[in-house]
Amino acid sequence: MGRIIFLLEEVSMKALLDGLLPRLFPGMEFLCIAHEGKHDLRQSVPRKLKAWREPGVRFIVLHDNDGRDCKALKKEIADLCRQGNKPETLIRIVCQELEAWYFGEPEALAEAYQKEELKTLNYQARYRISDEIVKPSDELMSIIPEFQKKSGARLMGECLTRDRNRSHSFRVFLSGVRAEFNEIRGISSN
Secondary structure, X not given: OOOEEEEEOOHHHHHHHHHHHHHHOOOOOEEXXXXXXXXXXXXXXXXXXXXXXXXXXXXXXXXXXXXXXXXXXXXXXXXXXXXXXXXXXXXXXXXXXXOHHHHOXXXXXXXXXXXXXXXXXXXXXXHHOHHHOOOHHHXXXXXXOOOXXXXXXXXXXXXXXXXXXXXXXXHHHHHHHHHHHXXXXXXXXX
């Protein structure tokens, strides 16, 4: 059976996925490769895709949009995947930053940080649509002073769920991972 290789923008994405994926997709073989930001990821994508020789591998690129136009960004990354001779690579864009996924599930934030009052964050208008929060990492630091990107990602990887999360980009990401995993297992997504 093949595995899924995740090409990630940053270390916090790896910390999140290393905890999240085994819980939500038991039995899935995967490898998360973190990069040192957008520039490093973009340079790496065509090279890694061209060089990878392992049979049965599926690739997923995960990239923050940070206020950019999602369609234009996705097209740029798709061009990099074509340069790497893997145009079938799945590309997922996080709106706006990874931390928006945390706001999509305030119950998980409350559990991770053991702060009951975080459960009601989505009642506040500015947090209601998590994918529209401009700088979710800054917002988290203002409401959870001890929040740090990498350790926060590790905590949230243990708490986020498939069913409660309201972040559209999180749900689209999970749907894409599920489709790739099913493809590897020979299960039709139809």
